[in-house]
């Protein structure tokens with residue numbers, strides 16, 4: 001592997017509405033609403049917030065007929081393609097397929113009726129609806145549990161391969177696969193085994209990852225390792241938090257690996273005994289004011305000059321703080337000295353100038 005560049009696994013293309021997944025397309029960021037889907041207004045509000053944060057596909061839960069019937073309005077008014085999350089009920093799947101959605105998520109393990117699955121796939125093919133084939137450690141087939149003794153990574157990969165072959169045997173290919181183990185290592189193992197054997201795109205995610213902090217760390221580790229090996233065509237970070245946070249964390253993971261970028265990259269030092277300004281407060285203010293601004297910029301905010309010169313060279317713009325003041329750097333060169341009070345405003349002013357120049 002060439003250092004600094006991830007070589008992505010070769011996969012075939014799948015389309016969820018107009019969103020391409022696989023075949024070297026940018027890794028698609030998706031999330032899931034936590035509203036009752038039949039509460040159409042609330043659901044659409046959340047979808048719009050997710051899209052503003054950069055979400056490209058939104059999945060909604062469809063546990064009841066009422067939710068399935070609401071999909072029509074949701075799909076019609078959503079700015080991005082909608083994926084219906086279906087479990088257990090072919091009946092709800094069939095209602096959902098009539099609503100203008102672009103994709104469904106289906107775990108064959110919890111429908112467990114090949115005849116019904118075949119019918120659903122035929123309908124999807126007719127309506128150009130993509131499928132996410134889900135395999136979960138919780139709904140693994142009995143025969144695989146007996147063969148492996150527990151839902152190991154190998155067992156999960158085997159189940160995913162089995163159902164993929166079944167989908168293909170009935171002539172359905174517009175699908176991606178997600179394999180969710182009960183822990184990070186099992187997840188990595190299962191996805192790696194599956195990835196070696198097929199060119200089917202993979203949806204990756206760490207299920208039930210936890211709260212904002214714990215879930216972000218678990219996801220960064222699990223997804224980061226898979227992405228490093230070139231695995232993953234679309235990602236969802238699962239958090240027990242506002243789903244908008246899932247989108248932000250997803251981009252942070254992808255940008256850490258140079259796979260995608262969104263917003264403005266802020267580099268700040270951890271601070272130490274040399275610090276003579278309130279750096280956490282300064283960084284927080286800059287972050288708040290840059291929220292929602294999408295520019296290909298690296299901003300360095302350093303507590304002192306020790307690392308600032310080096311970082312400033314790497315960054316487009318930055319502050320090297322000192323005693324209640326800072327040097328404002330631009331493209332590696334000092335621009336001027338600013339006081340602690342004016343630091344944030346001055347930095348933002350320069351970022352605005354750069355932004356104007358970028359827009360031409």
Ligand code: SF4
Nearest residue numbers: 269271272303304306
């Ligand atoms: S940049 Fe300066 S203040 Fe920040 S951690 Fe490094 S030495 Fe400490």
